[in-house]
Amino acid sequence: MSHIVTDNCHLCRFTDCVAVCPVECFHADDERTYIDPDVCIDCGACIPACPVRAIYDIIDMPDEQRRWIAINAERSHALPVVYAKQDPLPTAAARRAELGY
Amino acid sequence: MSVEGAAPMIHVAIVGAGPSGFYAAEALLRSGLPVKVDMIERLPTPFGLVRSGVAPDHPKLKEAILVYDRIARTPGFNFFGNVSVGRDVSISDLRAIYHAAVFACGAETDRRLGIPGEDLPCSHTATEFVGWFNGHPDYRDRTFDLSQEAVAIVGQGNVAADVCRILAKSVDELRTTDIAEHALDALARSKVREIHIIGRRGPLQAKFTTKELRELREIAGCATLVDPAELTLNAASEVELADRNNLNGPGNLKLFRAFASQKAAFGQRTILFRFHLSPVALVGEGYVEKMILTRNLLEGPPFAQVARPTDEAIELPCGLVFRSIGYRGVPIPGLPFKESRGTVPHVAGRVLDGTATLPGLYVTGWLKRGPTGIIGTNRADSVETVASLLADLPKACGREKQGAEALRPLLEGRGVRVLNYHNWLMIDSAEIDRGKPKGKPREKFTRIYEMLAVSPDRGDDARRIL
Numbered sequence: 001m002s003h004i005v006t007d008n009c010h011l012c013r014f015t016d017c018v019a020v021c022p023v024e025c026f027h028a029d030d031e032r033t034y035i036d037p038d039v040c041i042d043c044g045a046c047i048p049a050c051p052v053r054a055i056y057d058i059i060d061m062p063d064e065q066r067r068w069i070a071i072n073a074e075r076s077h078a079l080p081v082v083y084a085k086q087d088p089l090p091t092a093a094a095r096r097a098e099l100g101y
Numbered sequence: 102m103s104v105e106g107a108a109p110m111i112h113v114a115i116v117g118a119g120p121s122g123f124y125a126a127e128a129l130l131r132s133g134l135p136v137k138v139d140m141i142e143r144l145p146t147p148f149g150l151v152r153s154g155v156a157p158d159h160p161k162l163k164e165a166i167l168v169y170d171r172i173a174r175t176p177g178f179n180f181f182g183n184v185s186v187g188r189d190v191s192i193s194d195l196r197a198i199y200h201a202a203v204f205a206c207g208a209e210t211d212r213r214l215g216i217p218g219e220d221l222p223c224s225h226t227a228t229e230f231v232g233w234f235n236g237h238p239d240y241r242d243r244t245f246d247l248s249q250e251a252v253a254i255v256g257q258g259n260v261a262a263d264v265c266r267i268l269a270k271s272v273d274e275l276r277t278t279d280i281a282e283h284a285l286d287a288l289a290r291s292k293v294r295e296i297h298i299i300g301r302r303g304p305l306q307a308k309f310t311t312k313e314l315r316e317l318r319e320i321a322g323c324a325t326l327v328d329p330a331e332l333t334l335n336a337a338s339e340v341e342l343a344d345r346n347n348l349n350g351p352g353n354l355k356l357f358r359a360f361a362s363q364k365a366a367f368g369q370r371t372i373l374f375r376f377h378l379s380p381v382a383l384v385g386e387g388y389v390e391k392m393i394l395t396r397n398l399l400e401g402p403p404f405a406q407v408a409r410p411t412d413e414a415i416e417l418p419c420g421l422v423f424r425s426i427g428y429r430g431v432p433i434p435g436l437p438f439k440e441s442r443g444t445v446p447h448v449a450g451r452v453l454d455g456t457a458t459l460p461g462l463y464v465t466g467w468l469k470r471g472p473t474g475i476i477g478t479n480r481a482d483s484v485e486t487v488a489s490l491l492a493d494l495p496k497a498c499g500r501e502k503q504g505a506e507a508l509r510p511l512l513e514g515r516g517v518r519v520l521n522y523h524n525w526l527m528i529d530s531a532e533i534d535r536g537k538p539k540g541k542p543r544e545k546f547t548r549i550y551e552m553l554a555v556s557p558d559r560g561d562d563a564r565r566i567l
Contacts, residue, residue, distance in 0.1 A: 001161075019484065022120065022165045022477035041164045044310060045477030048348055057312060060352070083131070084484070100345070 001058055002037035003046060004072050006065040008054035009033055011095040012088055017046035017055060019085040027079040031089075036076035037069075052101050111136040111494060112504030114195050114202040116186050118142035119149020120476050121466025122205035123169040124483035130175050132491055137177050137504050139199070143185040144238065145520045145552040146528060147173070149207055151476060153237040156263040157278035158270065160542065165476050173522050179505055181512070182520035183553070189517045190508070192435035192462075198507045200500075201461045201490050204436065204452075205483075208428035208443060208467040214255065218383030219424075223249070227260045227425035234267055234288075236281030236545035238552075246388075247291040249420030253392050255380055256425035257300035258308035262317060264423050268293050269323045269370050277540045281547055295371045297417060301379040301397055301408040304331060304357040305338045311352030317372055318356060324365035324372070327357045331376040340403040378415070379408060383422060392417045428472035436462065444471050450486025451493070463490050524556035531555040 005017070009032040017033060018026045025039035026046075035046075035055075046055045056065065113129055115122045118140050126138045146152060148166055155162045173180060184190060195202040211226040213219060223246050232240035252268060254261050267275070272289045280288075300307050304327070307314075318325050332354075334342065341347055342354065357374060365371045378394040385391065394415050397408035429443035437454045439446050445464045446453040452462040465486040466479050474482075512519055520528075528546065535544035546552045 019481040020477040022480060023168050041161045042312075043162055043165075043476050044312060045475050053345075059315075060311075085481075 001042050002040040002069075002072070003035055003042060003044070003055055003057055004037075004061060004065070004068050005033050005035055006054050006056060006061070006068045008050075008052040008095075008099055012052055012054070012092040013086075014051050014088045014092060015082060015086045016049045016051060018082045020045040020049045024081050024083060025076075026082045027076040028082045029075070029079055033082065034072045034076040034079065037073050052096050052099050108135050109501060110504070111201075112199045112502045113138050113490070114199040114504075114508075115140045115205055116142075116195075116202060117149065117205035117207060117466070117468075118144075118147035118180070118182070119205060119207050119466065119479075120151060120165065120169070121207070121469075121479035121483050122149070122203070123147075123172050124480045125203050125205060125465050125487050126178055127172045127175075128484050128487035129490075130172070130177055132487070134491070134494075137179070139179045139181055139505050139508060140173075141181045141184050141186060141190070143183070143188075145182045145525065145549060145556070147180060147182065147522075147525060153232055153235045155235075155476075156231075156267065157235065157275065157280035158266065159263075160278065162476065163279075178522075180520075180522040180525065181505075181508065182522075182525060183518055183549070184512060187434055189512060189515060192433075194511065196461055198503055198511070199461070200494065200502050201463060203450075203463040203465055203486060203490065204433060204445065204468055205464075205466045206431070206433060206468050208430040208472040210429050210431050210443075211424065212427040212429050212443075214380055214424055214426065216380055216382050218385070218389065221383050221385055222246075222388040223385075223420055224383050224389050224422045224424075227254075227256070227264050227423050228428060230264055230267075230423055231260065234280055234284035236279075236284075236547040238547055238549050241281075241283070241547045245287065246421055247287055247293055250292055250294040251297070251417075251419040252293050252295070252421045252423070253297045253299060253380075253417060253419040254423045254425055255299050256427075257298055257374070258425065258427075259310060259313045260428075261298055261423075261425035262309055262313040264425055265296055265298055265317060265372060266320065268296055269317070269320050269372055271322060274321070279536065279542045279545060281545055283547065293370070293421070295373060297373050297375050297419065299375045299378050299380070299394070301377070302406060303334070303338060303376050303399055304374070305334060305341055305350045305354055306399075306406065307353055307357075307374075307376075309349065309353055311349045311356065314353055314356050318360070320370075320372075322368075323370040324363055325356075325360045325374070326363055326365060326371055327360040327374045329361040331374075332358060332361055335399055337399065337401065337403045337406050341406075344403070377408070379410060381410075381414070389420060389422050390418065392419055392422060428467065430468050430471075433468075436464075442471055444468060450482075450489045460493070460496070463487075518553060518558070520553070520556055527556040528552050
């Protein structure tokens with residue numbers, strides 16, 4: 001079981017999720033974040049924290065986002081942990097408005 | 102002690118060993134500054150509500166402890182267990198010994214309903230029930246009349262869901278968790294058959310996360326029921342339902358709608374969700390026999406609807422009541438306190454007395470923001486408080502402080518038996534060993550004297566910094 005970062009993180013990378021994760025399960029590259037499913041304890045704190053609702057509990061995932069399950073597992077294992085909230089990407093504000101949040 | 106030319110050591114005390122305390126310690130130890138953190142906890146055991154609040158059947162959430170263990174083993178961190186601020190050391194002692202003190206004491210009591218009969222025998226709080234089944238020493242000797250068939254839980258948040266689940270699950274399901282033995286024994290004799298979970302507003306305003314509500318549906322041998330008449334939404338609720346920022350409302354409503362078409366099979370335990378009802382009295386001769394409630398109407402704009410009582414009263418016969426309407430902070434002698442909220446007044450984590458911030462005193466976690474959020478919410482909260490503390494340091498560090506070098510002799514002189522982190526690891530190890538023959542992850546000690554007995558002072562070893 002895990003929580004999964006999906007489409008909406010792309011072009012945003014807010015990292016508000018990192019600020020509330022009790023177990024530091026977030027990894028990131030320059031574009032977006034990924035949750036390590038081996039570390040995530042399913043507390044759900046990240047879901048309301050994300051300004052663009054990019055994170056789902058694996059049980060609640062819409063079908064069209066399910067490909068992110070494998071991507072989060074793979075990428076999180078290849079990338080470093082993010083320890084603290086960082087500045088979002090320059091494109092974040094526009095992307096957020098475009099998504100309607 | 103500072104070395105000529107080197108940056109002086111910063112000494113910080115953190116009062117309380119729960120999540121917010123640990124995240125504050127982590128933020129300090131990661132600051133890059135030379136800092137020593139002393140965590141002072143009144144129990145011999147650390148980890149706050151992760152140990153004694155998270156339900157026994159939620160073991161995954163307890164894995165947060167792995168992070169706290171890592172923090173505790175960081176050089177510069179020291180644990181002072183079995184030390185009570187107030188009884189063993191005062192706030193003025195802390196101000197003399199440390200550059201700053203961060204209060205992370207949580208919310209140890211509960212909100213009251215404020216109704217007649219609230220203190221009748223068999224009227225309890227979720228706080229005590231949860232503490233009791235989780236083996237917290239303060240609640241070891243509470244008793245709950247589980248021979249009662251009808252139970253009422255007032256409140257519709259995740260803590261109410263925890264109380265409900267422990268009452269509704271079979272003992273076999275609980276047997277392999279870290280639930281306290283005395284609770285398992287009592288629950289094995291439970292005659293509880295129907296559990297009413299009562300909310301003053303409607304189904305869309307219930308505070309459960311959908312995940313927790315779904316868990317109630319999954320309990321074997323138990324039916325979750327709702328009266329379909331309760332599911333009609335007013336206009337404001339329709340707006341709430343349609344809002345894409347409404348995280349749990351839609352999912353919850355979907356579940357409640359499914360519950361409305363369920364029927365209990367013969368012999369099943371039942372969980373009945375009741376809405377638009379507020380208790381106004383508990384009645385009985387010597388113990389609770391029934392609850393009187395008024396029916397409510399919802400009034401107000403979306404996301405700010407309030408329950409307005411009508412003249413309609415109903416009676417609910419029940420023999421056991423749990424109020425689960427929120428934890429509440431306990432005032433700390435020497436610190437200002439906001440009665441209305443049960444919190445310490447602050448600005449960005451700096452303790453406020455009226456309009457002035459008190460130098461060197463900080464607050465984090467539930468004591469700061471009230472009993473809201475979940476485990477991880479405390480991380481961002483503590484980061485904010487520590488940022489304020491670090492910003493204030495240049496003013497605070499003029500004077501050299503002694504930290505643990507002064508605290509230890511002070512406590513020893515007062516005859517306080519301090520348990521360090523190594524002592525906790527001995528308790529931890531003993532609990533795990535006791536659990537093994539029972540197939541449990543651990544069998545918790547529920548008495549302070551038991552914890553002290555398995556972690557004897559080893560003289561100099563006991564002072565070893567991990």
